[in-house]
Amino acid sequence: MRRLLAALAGLAGFVLLWEGYKLVGNPEGTVLFGTRVLPRADDLSMPHLLDVARRLGRPELAGGDPVWQVVLRACVFTLGITAAGFALGAVVGLLLAVAMQRFRIVERGLLPYVILSQTVPLVALAPLVAGWSGNLSLGPWPWRDWMTVSVIAAYLAFFPVAVGMLRGLQSTSAAGVELMRSYAAGWWRTLVLLRLPAALPYLFPALRLAGAAAVVGAVVGEISTGTRGGIGRLVIEYSREATSDPAKVYTAMLGAALLGLLVAAAVSLLERPLMRHRRHVEVATL
Structure with a gap:
């Protein structure tokens, strides 16, 4: 409450x-x-916020659907792209974090480039990714424009997951690691039973950041690649009417903002049962 x-x-x-x-x-x-x-x-x-709210209920075009329906459909389209990019980025980030924790030389050699990757302007990167992926295919399936946008979203999403998960995996106490060694537990068992549970408090804030970053990447990717149907393209289309209908521009921006909040809320819903289970385990151990 x-x-x-x-x-x-x-x-x-x-x-x-x-x-x-x-x-x-x-x-x-x-x-x-x-x-x-x-x-x-x-x-x-x-424009007044009340005017923006009223514009949501009026037709997008004469005789067309209300603006809120158009924005909702665009948000659903972008949500699917965001989910694919978020999942890909989270998996890549987790694998990088585990590899950097396991091998010190990998951390020293790879972590600076992981950090450096986030300094590349996304607007400049999106056309390059679109150009590289133009001739790709997934077996019998041709490469689609939304896949390019998902890759761009994953590019922003993997960084907070990799850094946050690495910090979480390294947060285990020396006493806990020594205890696992005394039980003759190997690296994999120590990872599953000790390091991963200890990394959960670091992982979920990183996932929330990754979800918001994936939304930003999807919106910018749709704008840069010209992918139609999403909220990013809708922002561009409505911005052309900014002088005649300024409230309409803010309806698309509102949809993008709510989409980011929705992704962060979904991660929080996943966090609640897992973190509650972790607290129960800690209380039982004490």
């Missing part, structure tokens, strides 16, 4: 901040030393 109340309080604070700035802000924006530090407060740049 406290989390729900905190979420509602945060939402109310955002509404008050948005509408309050529109009330007292400068329509031309706040300029400091020749640089605009705060956005314009006019209706074109910052």
Whole structure:
């Protein structure tokens, strides 16, 4: 209940901040030393939140479906791409973390490049991935555009999982490792029985970050590769009407934001039973 109340309080604070700035802000924006530090407060740049909510209920085009239905379909399409990219990125991150924990030389040689990989601009990387994957195929199945977007989403998702899982695997106490050795437990049994349970508190925050990153990667990938049907493409299409229908642009942005929250909430639902089981095991051990 406290989390729900905190979420509602945060939402109310955002509404008050948005509408309050529109009330007292400068329509031309706040300029400091020749640089605009705060956005314009006019209706074109910052429409009223009530206008955005009303725009969701009106047709996208004359005689067409309501905007909320179009945004919902786009979010479902992007959610499928995000799920594929998130799963791929999580698996790659877990395998890298296990390999780096097992072999010190792998950690020293690979971890700097894992960190360096996140400095590459995603907008520049997406066309390269699309070009590389253009001639690929999965056996009898040709390579699809959504697969390229999933790879881009996985590229952002694997990093927090790899780093967080590596820290979790290395968080086990020396006494616990020595105890497993005294039982003649090999590396695999020590990994399954000791290191993986100890890494759970580090893994799930990393998975939440990876889920949000996968959404960002999917949206940017859809925009960069021109993949139709997703929320990223919808943002581009609606932004062309920003001067005539500014509230419409924010409906697509709202859908993308809610999609990220949905992915993070799904990870939290998975975390709750596993972490509860872990606490029960710890209490029983004590």
